[in-house]
Amino acid sequence: xxxxxxMSGVLSPVVTPFRTDLSPDADKLVRQCRWLLSQDCGLxxxxxxxEANSLTVEEKIDxxxxxxxxxxxxxxxxxxxxxxxxxxxxxxxxxxxKRGCSGxxxxxxxxxxxxxxxxxxxxxxxxxxxxxxxxxxxxxYHFPQxxxxxxxxxxxxRLLRDYAEVVVGIKDSSGDWNxxxxxxxxxxxxxxxxxxxxxxxxxxxxxxxxxxxxxANINPAAIADLAANWQAPDAQGxxxxxxxxxxxxxxxxLIPALKAVIAHHSGDPGWERIRPPLVExxxxxxxxxxxxxxxxxxxxxxxxxxx
Amino acid sequence: xxxxxxMSGVLSPVVTPFRTDLSPDADKLVRQCRWLLSQDCGLxxxxxxxEANSLTVEEKIDxxxxxxxxxxxxxxxxxxxxxxxxxxxxxxxxxxxKRGCSGxxxxxxxxxxxxxxxxxxxxxxxxxxxxxxxxxxxxxYHFPQxxxxxxxxxxxxRLLRDYAEVVVGIKDSSGDWNxxxxxxxxxxxxxxxxxxxxxxxxxxxxxxxxxxxxxANINPAAIADLAANWQAPDAQGxxxxxxxxxxxxxxxxLIPALKAVIAHHSGDPGWERIRPPLVExxxxxxxxxxxxxxxxxxxxxxxxxxx
Numbered sequence: 001x002x003x004x005x006x007m008s009g010v011l012s013p014v015v016t017p018f019r020t021d022l023s024p025d026a027d028k029l030v031r032q033c034r035w036l037l038s039q040d041c042g043l044x045x046x047x048x049x050x051e052a053n054s055l056t057v058e059e060k061i062d063x064x065x066x067x068x069x070x071x072x073x074x075x076x077x078x079x080x081x082x083x084x085x086x087x088x089x090x091x092x093x094x095x096x097x098k099r100g101c102s103g104x105x106x107x108x109x110x111x112x113x114x115x116x117x118x119x120x121x122x123x124x125x126x127x128x129x130x131x132x133x134x135x136x137x138x139x140x141y142h143f144p145q146x147x148x149x150x151x152x153x154x155x156x157x158r159l160l161r162d163y164a165e166v167v168v169g170i171k172d173s174s175g176d177w178n179x180x181x182x183x184x185x186x187x188x189x190x191x192x193x194x195x196x197x198x199x200x201x202x203x204x205x206x207x208x209x210x211x212x213x214x215x216a217n218i219n220p221a222a223i224a225d226l227a228a229n230w231q232a233p234d235a236q237g238x239x240x241x242x243x244x245x246x247x248x249x250x251x252x253x254l255i256p257a258l259k260a261v262i263a264h265h266s267g268d269p270g271w272e273r274i275r276p277p278l279v280e281x282x283x284x285x286x287x288x289x290x291x292x293x294x295x296x297x298x299x300x301x302x303x304x305x306x307x
Numbered sequence: 308x309x310x311x312x313x314m315s316g317v318l319s320p321v322v323t324p325f326r327t328d329l330s331p332d333a334d335k336l337v338r339q340c341r342w343l344l345s346q347d348c349g350l351x352x353x354x355x356x357x358e359a360n361s362l363t364v365e366e367k368i369d370x371x372x373x374x375x376x377x378x379x380x381x382x383x384x385x386x387x388x389x390x391x392x393x394x395x396x397x398x399x400x401x402x403x404x405k406r407g408c409s410g411x412x413x414x415x416x417x418x419x420x421x422x423x424x425x426x427x428x429x430x431x432x433x434x435x436x437x438x439x440x441x442x443x444x445x446x447x448y449h450f451p452q453x454x455x456x457x458x459x460x461x462x463x464x465r466l467l468r469d470y471a472e473v474v475v476g477i478k479d480s481s482g483d484w485n486x487x488x489x490x491x492x493x494x495x496x497x498x499x500x501x502x503x504x505x506x507x508x509x510x511x512x513x514x515x516x517x518x519x520x521x522x523a524n525i526n527p528a529a530i531a532d533l534a535a536n537w538q539a540p541d542a543q544g545x546x547x548x549x550x551x552x553x554x555x556x557x558x559x560x561l562i563p564a565l566k567a568v569i570a571h572h573s574g575d576p577g578w579e580r581i582r583p584p585l586v587e588x589x590x591x592x593x594x595x596x597x598x599x600x601x602x603x604x605x606x607x608x609x610x611x612x613x614x
Contacts, residue, residue, distance in 0.1 A: 022393075022433075053391040053418035056364075084360040084391075086329075086583060109584045110418065111360035113453055119584035126329075126583060146420055148455055149584070276393060276433060277416045277426035277456070 004075065004102040004137055006168050006191050008209040010200075010224040011078055012036050012216035013047025015258050016055065016063075018273040024059055025270075026066035031304050032262075033072045038302060040228070041220035043072065044105055046080035048146060048173070049214045049255050054275040057088045061095050074100035078212075082107025082141060086123055090130045093138075103137040105171055105212070110147040117155040124159060128166050136166055139191065143173040150174075156187060171195055171212050177202065184208060197223045198246055201239040204230035215246050217258045218265075218300060248292045256281045257289055264290055265299070268306035311382065311409040311444055313475050313498050315516040317507075317531040318385055319343050319523035320354025322565050323362065323370075325580040331366055332577075333373035338611050339569075340379045345609060347535070348527035350379065351412055353387035353399075355453060355480070356521045356562050361582040364395045368402050381407035385519075389414025389448060393430055397437045400445075410444040412478055412519070417454040424462040431466060435473050443473050446498065450480035457481075463494060478502055478519050484509065491515060504530045505553055508546040511537035522553050524565045525572075525607060555599045563588045564596055571597055572606070575613035 169191025
């Protein structure tokens with residue numbers, strides 16, 4: 001079996017729709033992923049913005065099955081599969097590989113803090129060894145603000161030494177451009193995904209692979225276009241333009257804000273449902289955000305409307 | 308069905324033994340729990356020191372069954388059942404109640420940070436509502452250094468307003484005596500467990516319930532004795548004495564240190580096995596610790612010896 005190609009471009013950490021009982025709505029997720037693909041946007045399902053850690057492993061396996069069975073191309077998928085307990089990560093990662101996903105985005109175990117590189121190396125190693133499938137491609141997930149467990153340069157070096165064909169890239173959500181730049185220089189060929197489109201152009205100009213960004217849930221086509229055409233003369237203008245939307249959305253709690261925007265533009269208020277510990281935007285926050293987006297002429301062309 | 312009594316005294320966050328393949332060793336855990344009970348020490352299995360978040364929900368359910376089926380008294384058990392995804396917390400909590408555990412120790416969901424009290428209230432509320440069993444008794448677990456998600460006073464107030472018969476106490480592992488004192492004053496009758504025996508006497512003198520402490524894995528009888536006899540004239544001397552052991556152990560990574568001590572005193576090196584991202588003590592660390600403990604005449608009377 002051949003190894004999947006290294007992924008690139010823009011992926012959306014797809015927000016997860018819930019039914020009134022807070023169970024995941026697989027059909028709605030399939031429709032949303034279909035729309036994202038139509039906008040040239042890949043699918044980093046089960047990311048931070050997907051509330052992945054508010055879902056059980058079984059729920060994620062069921063959703064993954066629904067997506068692939070629903071015709072969503074798994075070669076465009078990079079599901080998040082990291083977990084605190086390695087058997088959970090093994091189970092979900094193994095399933096993603098079996099279903100043909102091109103890669104997985106893997107948080108380190110994130111409960112214990114101040115852990116050693118040796119301990120994190122072992123955590124990734126357990127998953128790689130136990131999944132034991134040559135098709136496995138891991139993209140590390142560096143998000144110290146939420147995980148509390150940074151992926152250090154020495155950890156990456158160690159993983160590349162033993163697992164260069166498996167550990168093929170990283171998503172850096174730290175917001176620290178300096179850290180990204182050091183990695184781009186130090187690990188050529190290692191696929192670098194920015195955690196925000198705010199540094200997408202910079203990342204592409206420095207040899208990066210693309211971005212996996214919250215806002216790709218609502219602005220996928222524009223971000224994907226910049227990733228594809230970063231060498232075009234008007235690239236900086238496009239970057240500046242999308243930063244305006246980014247700034248408006250990230251002034252609020254990001255996940256409920258994305259859900260509120262999708263709810264509004266699909267005409268389906270059910271999209272606002274969110275699992276605890278997160279909460280919906282207040283009516284005021286929502287109205288303010290939607291007004292701001294109207295002012296800049298924001299739209300979501302082609303998004304499925306509620307019946 | 309009657310509600311269990313409010314728990315008090317000393318509980319050990321029992322360290323979890325693993326087989327060579329890193330699967331949990333249920334038989335060995337049953338034996339260890341039997342020993343702890345013989346030392347008048349209760350069982351906060353699946354705590355931080357149990358590597359609970361490195362275990363899957365299924366592994367914890369199986370271990371709980373093995374313990375109760377193995378004759379361990381569930382009324383002496385306060386298993387940790389918090390999880391990032393509320394359905395996981397519901398499943399494990401419901402199982403603990405069904406098996407007759409007197410209480411559960413519940414971390415808040417700990418991936419998302421800077422979450423609101425409203426969101427955390429909803430998280431606990433989902434578990435309480437969905438477990439839907441009048442025997443459920445929750446002890447909150449405040450450990451901001453690892454969870455990154457503090458349990459605030461206003462959250463406790465809100466929970467007590469709606470669920471006073473369910474949310475009956477807290478373990479405070481923050482190490483912040485001031486926070487404990489404020490809670491003791493503000494919430495009389497709310498069972499306060501110190502996260503370390505270093506403040507056990509202070510806690511008892513201020514109306515606290517006891518402690519749930521890492522070191523109760525290796526020094527249970529002495530700590531339990533102080534909790535029971537805190538009004539005795541020699542209480543301060545006993546407190547000072549146990550602080551010496553505490554200081555020696557906590558100078559090292561706590562969980563592997565506890566495992567190294569148990570391995571040494573049981574003659575079973577298998578006790579040292581630990582799941583990533585944690586790692587064993589180095590040979591040097593271990594030798595230094597054991598030497599220090601020898602110097603203070605440390606022993607673990609009655610501990611089962613390896614064959």
